[in-house]
Amino acid sequence: MIKRYNMLILALCCGGGVFAQTLAQAKKWFAEGEFGKAKPVFERLVRQAPSNASYNFWYGACCYETGELQKSVPYLEKSAERKYIDGYLYLSKACYDLYRFDEAIENLEEHIYWLERKKRDTSFTDKLMEKYRMGARMIRGVENVTVIDSFVVDKNELLKAYKLSEAAGTVGALDDMQGTYYADEWGDKMILPQTDAAGKTHLYTRTKLGESWSSPQPLDGVNEAECSQNYPFLNSDGITLYFASEGKESMGGYDIFITRYDTEDGTYLKPDNVGFPFNSPFNDYLYVIDDFNQLGWFASDRYQPEGKACVYVFVPNTSKIVYDYEATDPDKLRDLARMSSIRSTWGNAEQLRNGKQRLAQATYGNEQKQHEGDFEFVVNDNSVYRKLGDFRSAQALKLFTQLQQKQKDLAALKKSLEDARYSYTQAVNPADRQRMAPGILDKEKRVNELQKEISSLTVEVRNTEIKAIKHL
Known part of the structure; x- marks a missing residue:
C-alpha cells in the first residue's frame, strides 16, 4: 500500500512539473507573438479550469490574434468580468473589429481606469481611443449605396477589374507596383505619389507643356509628412480628388478620403474620410468614379488572404444618403457598414438593374473589342x-x-x-x-x-x- 501511495505522489509531482513547463512555454510563445503555438495549450487549460481569468484571457487573446474574432469574445468577456486588466484591452479591440464601437470605448475606458489605479502608463491608449471614437461617429452615418458586384483579384492585377471609360481618364500602376497614378483623358495632367526619404509616399501633380512634363509639384492641403498618401483619382469635374491615406483619421491602414480644390487660393480643402461602408479597419483604397458610365470602384483587403484584394463596383450617389441610425437594427447596420454581403445593399431594384447593365456595357466594350x-x-x-x-x-x-x-x-x-x-x-x-x-x-x-x-x-x-x- 505504501509503495502504491508513493508512486501516486511521484506521478502527481511529475505531472505538475510537465504542466508548469507547458504553461511557461505557452506564456513565452504568447510574449513572443507565437499565438498559433500557444493557443492549443491555453485551450486545454481553459477547459480544465473554465473560471480561471488568466486562462480565459490568454486563450481569448490567441483566438483574436489568429483571426478567430467571434470565438475570442466570450473568453475575453469572462476575463474582463474577473477584472483581468488586459482582458479589457483585448475585448475593446475585438469589439472595434466587430464594429461594436460603443462597447469598444467602454472596455478601453475600463482598461484605462485600472491602469491608472495601478499607476501604469496609459499614453499608448490615446490613439486607440481616437480610432474607437471615430468608428462610433462613422457608424452613425453609414452611406446607403448600391454595390452591384465584387471581384477578388491578385493585388498586382488590381487594375484589370476597373473598367473605365476614356472620359474618366487613366489609372495606371507605378513601376514598383507600390501605388497608382492618375492621368486625365487628354493625357496632359497627372497626379502621382512619390516616396520621401522616410519611405512615405505623398501626392504630386505634373502638367504636360508641349512635349515635356513640368517638375512634380506637391498637392497643397493634402499631404501629411508623417504618413503616406497614395492611389489618387481626380473626378471629371476637375475639382474633386479621391485618394487613400494612412493618416490620423484613418480607421485601419489606408482609408479613402475626399477633398476639393479651392480655386480661390489654389489649394485643396481639408480632406474628409468618406466613411462606411467604403472604409474599414483594413486597407481601403483606389476609389474611382466614372461619371460617364455612372459607376464607381474601390478596393479593399478586408477579410482577404495575403496578396489578394476585393474590388467592389457600386452606383455613386449624386448626394450622400445615409441609413437612419436610430431606426435601423444595430446588427443590420453593422453588416451594412462592414459590407458583409453586397446583396444587403440591393434595396433599389431599378438602380441595381441599370447599374448592372452599365457595368456589362463597360466590361463588354473594354474586353471584347x-x-x-x-x-x-x-x-x-x-x-x-x-x-x-x-x-x-x-x-x-x-x-x-x-x-x-x-x-x-x-x-x-x-x-x-x-x-x-x-x-x-x-x-x-x-x-x-x-x-x-x-x-x-x-x-x-x-x-x-x-x-x-x-x-x-x-x-x-x-x-x-x-x-x-x-x-x-
Missing part, C-alpha cells in the same frame, strides 16, 4: 447596338442622336474647362485670376448639368427601345 460599327450601346443584357440601323424604335433613334451630340458637347466643354484652368494656374496677376474665376465656375456648373442630362437621356433611350422591342 469587337468594334464592327460606329459605337457600342447596351440596350439590355442580350442586346448591344453598334450601328444606327440596329434601333427598332424611331423615337429611340432620335433620342440616341441627341445623346451622341450631348456627349460631343461634353467632351468639348471639358477640354475648354481644362484650358481655362491651366490659364488660371499660369496667371501671375491676382486680378487676372479674379477675372477668370467666374468663367471657370460657369463651365464647371455646365459640365455637371450635361453629365446629369446625359445620364437621364441614356436611360430614356434604353427604356424607349426596350418598350419598342417588347411590342414587336
